[in-house]
Amino acid sequence: MSQRAALLIGKLTHTQKEWQACSQFASKLFEYPDGSREDFISKCKSGEFENLFALYRSNDSNPITGDFNEELVEALPKSLKFICHNGAGYNNIDVAACTKRGISVSSTPIAVDDATADVAIFLMLGALRNIKQSFMAVNAGKWRGNFALGHDPKNKTLGILGMGGIGSAVAHRAKAFGMTVQYHNRHQLPPNKENGARYVSFEELLKTSDVLSLNLALNPSTRHIIGKEQFAQMKDGIIIVNTARGPLIDEAALVDALKSRKVWTCGLDVFEEEPKIHPGLLECENAVLLPHVGTGTFETQRDMELLVLDNLKSAIEHEKLLTQVPEQKDKAKI
Structure with missing residues (x-):
C-alpha cells in the first residue's frame, strides 16, 4: 500500500x-x-x-x-x-x-438516530402540553403562572418530513404514545421499512398532520421548505417540531404563525442563524426551545x-x- x-x-x-x-x-x-x-x-x-x-x-x-x-x-x-x-x-x-x-x-x-429522536419526542411532548409558560413560571417562583391546558399525543396524526434513520426512530417512539404516523420523502420507502407509517404527498402531509416533525437534511432545495405558504396549508393549531436544521423553516414566518396561533406551539432544537435566535421566538410563550443538544449524550x-x-x-x-x-x-x- x-x-x-x-x-x-x-x-x-x-x-x-x-x-x-x-x-x-x-x-x-x-x-x-x-x-x-x-x-x-x-x-x-x-x-x-x-x-x-x-x-x-x-x-x-x-x-x-x-x-x-x-x-x-x-x-x-x-x-x-x-x-x-x-x-x-x-x-x-x-x-x-x-x-x-x-x-x-x-x-x-x-x-445519532436514537438521541436525536429522543429529543424530538421530548420537544413534541413539551409542545403538546404547552409546557414553556409553566416551566418558566415555576422557576421564577410564580407557581403555574399563565397555566393552560395542553393536548394528549394519543390519536393525533404525526407527520414526518424526512423518514430516514432519525425520522423512523421518531415514528417508532410516537407509536408508543398512540399516534398515527404518516410521512413524506422524495421516494416512498419499501413496505418493510415503513413499519405501518403511511406515505403521503407533501401537500397532504401539511394539510392533515396534527404534529409535523422535520427530520430532513438541509440543502439548497430544502432551505425554507416550511414558510408562509406552507403554514397557510396546515391545520389551524398545528404543532411544529424541528431537530434537523434551523434554515428548513423561515423563522420570521414561524413567529407570525405562533403569534396568530395558526401554529399552536413549536418545539425547536435548531435555529436559522444559531446561536442567534429570532427575538420573536424568545418572546413566544408557546415556543419550547433547546440550544441544539439533540446528540448531546456521552x-x-x-x-x-x-x-x-x-x-x-x-x-x-x-x-x-x-x-x-x-x-x-x-x-x-x-
Missing part, C-alpha cells in the same frame, strides 16, 4: 486512544487542533500534510477552518481522497465541489467519533466509506 496519511482537525473527546491506534494502518497521523482558516489553507498549499489521504473533521471543528466550500476544497492536498465528517448534518461541506475533485464524503447517520458522542474513525480506516484500507453521503452514494462511483 502506498503512503496514506490521516489528518484530525479539531479535538477528540472520547476516542483519543482509538485515534492513536489509527497509526497501525495510516502511514502518518497529522493533527490540526486549533488555528484559522487562512493558516489551514496555507498549510495545505505548502505541502505540510504530505501524502494526506483521508481527514477527520466535524461540525465542532468548523469554527477553526470555516466551511469546506469550493475555495477550501480546492486548496486541499491533491492526494486527499476522503473526508470523514462527524455530524449527521453536513451542510458546511460543499459535496458537489468534493465530488468534482474526486473526494468522497461520509457523515454519521445511525449513530454514549452518542462516543459512537459518532467511533463511526468517523471506522470510516477513516475503511477509506485508507479499502478506499471505501461505510456511511457515504447519499448525494454521492446514489451516483456512480467517483
Whole structure:
C-alpha cells in the first residue's frame, strides 16, 4: 500500500486512544487542533500534510477552518481522497465541489438516530402540553403562572418530513404514545421499512398532520421548505417540531404563525442563524426551545467519533466509506 496519511482537525473527546491506534494502518497521523482558516489553507498549499489521504473533521471543528466550500476544497492536498465528517448534518461541506475533485464524503447517520429522536419526542411532548409558560413560571417562583391546558399525543396524526434513520426512530417512539404516523420523502420507502407509517404527498402531509416533525437534511432545495405558504396549508393549531436544521423553516414566518396561533406551539432544537435566535421566538410563550443538544449524550458522542474513525480506516484500507453521503452514494462511483 502506498503512503496514506490521516489528518484530525479539531479535538477528540472520547476516542483519543482509538485515534492513536489509527497509526497501525495510516502511514502518518497529522493533527490540526486549533488555528484559522487562512493558516489551514496555507498549510495545505505548502505541502505540510504530505501524502494526506483521508481527514477527520466535524461540525465542532468548523469554527477553526470555516466551511469546506469550493475555495477550501480546492486548496486541499491533491492526494486527499476522503473526508470523514462527524455530524449527521453536513451542510458546511460543499459535496458537489468534493465530488468534482474526486473526494468522497461520509457523515454519521445511525449513530445519532436514537438521541436525536429522543429529543424530538421530548420537544413534541413539551409542545403538546404547552409546557414553556409553566416551566418558566415555576422557576421564577410564580407557581403555574399563565397555566393552560395542553393536548394528549394519543390519536393525533404525526407527520414526518424526512423518514430516514432519525425520522423512523421518531415514528417508532410516537407509536408508543398512540399516534398515527404518516410521512413524506422524495421516494416512498419499501413496505418493510415503513413499519405501518403511511406515505403521503407533501401537500397532504401539511394539510392533515396534527404534529409535523422535520427530520430532513438541509440543502439548497430544502432551505425554507416550511414558510408562509406552507403554514397557510396546515391545520389551524398545528404543532411544529424541528431537530434537523434551523434554515428548513423561515423563522420570521414561524413567529407570525405562533403569534396568530395558526401554529399552536413549536418545539425547536435548531435555529436559522444559531446561536442567534429570532427575538420573536424568545418572546413566544408557546415556543419550547433547546440550544441544539439533540446528540448531546456521552454514549452518542462516543459512537459518532467511533463511526468517523471506522470510516477513516475503511477509506485508507479499502478506499471505501461505510456511511457515504447519499448525494454521492446514489451516483456512480467517483
